[in-house]
Amino acid sequence: MITLQHYLLLSAALFSLGIFGVLTRKNAVNVLMGIELILNSANINLIAFSRYSSHGLDGQMFAVFVIVVAAAEVAVALAIVLTMYRLLKTVSLDRADTLRR
């Protein structure tokens, strides 16, 4: 029997993995994958809460919007990463340090 707790544990694990990925990866595309994990962990939460309670479909509606926003966000982020590749011929975040100097 899968209960609400299982889903919450899964989403907490995904969220932690996402944050871990964002903090440790040097490749911009890998960082974006970490961000996707964070957004989807919230989606799992929303849908699980909606499914296991009697509060209607608000949570599922929210999750659909989040999926759309996530797609838009990745589109913008990839466009920016692509521009970076055109300018620097790399997507390593270590090279994005001109402004610090």
Added chain:
Amino acid sequence: MILDNVHSLKFFLPELALTVGILVVILCDIALKGLRNRLNPLLTLFTLLLAAYYTLQLNGVASASLFHGMLAIDGFAQFFKLFLLLAAVLVVLASLHSTELASVHQGEFFALLLAVTLGMVLLANSTNLAMLYLSLELVSLTSYIMVGYLKTDRLSNEASLKYILFGAVSTGSMLYGLSLIYGMTGSLNLYTIRDAFLSQGLEGINQFTILLILVLAMAGFGFKTAVVPFHFWCPDVYAGAPTPVTAFLSVAPKAAGFAVLLRFFFSGMSQTGGGRWSAIGGINWPLVLIGLSVLTMTLGNVAALTQNNLKRMLAYSSIAHAGYILMGVVVLTGEGVKAILVYLFVYLFMNLGAFLVVTIIYNSDQTFEIEDYNGMFKRSPFVAVAMAIFMLSLIGIPPFSGFMGKLYVFGSVIDKGLYWFAAVGALNAAVAAFYYMRVLKAMLIEDSKRTAAPLQISFLNQALLVALLLPNILLVIFWTPIDRWTAASVRLFGGV
């Protein structure tokens, strides 16, 4: 009063005007190739003024909730709509004669500016978590593109990359927090959430979860308002973005972020009564905010001391100002909210003014370094004196309007009996005086090493500079209407 979709529409005209404006600007950009560069700014200004007109028409309307509790319309919403539209108008005018933006195609720029304005207006008024998240993302996504607008410029690209990575993580974390709120209360509506918390009784709430939710939510709001420890993006993004965009980011999304922060905490997370709010959850929430506020202003001011790039310096100074504004949130009273509104209003003119001077000087000299500002008084006394007034206003020296902002914010803290907190704020303002004075010293006293040629300023920029100077000087004299307006704007929709 909770209105359904059809009845909400007539209160939604400002946002509808902005939406139509975005589409018209995009269409004009595609269809009218010959005229578009001249027509697009005019269309944008017209849209913004039309939205402002519709907003003014709604003045005095009773507080209500639109679209089944998605948005609120109240005095607070009216204030922020007018504030954000005014900021957008000033930034459109400031971006017209900027050499940074002149080299690239500008049509989409104005469409993006309208889109981000629409997002901010919705953000400041949203009372539903889904609406809040969507409008926050609308603001964020469009501002990422605006920061990276100079596609061939390495700094602009790097700034937008840092902005989007930091922003996506912050808003993602906030979303996780919002999903936990939904789980605890079973609703996305701020008022239902508050009632659900209150009916459980303050003891029935899991303290740890509430703390986690508030920390995660604060990541999103703190990112928008550039509050420590969510400020890391701020100096790099401000330094790399085109200057008019930096000016816009330093004022408008910050204000919208504070608006939604206030709504979230005062409508969703606290109970009203007797003109005061007390926070839900049994956590000493004001103490946490005091900590954040002190950290924010101290770090902003200390880091600004060593900056040689004026844009970076102004970025750290805007972090410090976020700290001062946060002082008004700490007191959890109507007085505190009023102080925040006053502070934001005067901050608009002084900060946009300072960035306009940066734009003007970059137009002729292509530099942001403070030492290149040496001898500016001899080259253009008008610009040097204008910058001096903006800087003195940012410090908070009495005859200028920046002083009124500090007066209200510190006053609200002292009213609450937090004398040491006000003292820390005053001490910070004194530290801040040092780095603002450095700019003044360079411009007024030092001699120019590079060139002594008079500064070329377009007529539009001169007029805009005067328009930004006047509020800094005259607001203090005509203060009564501002005081009355902000006092009337504290009215937040209560949920019934």
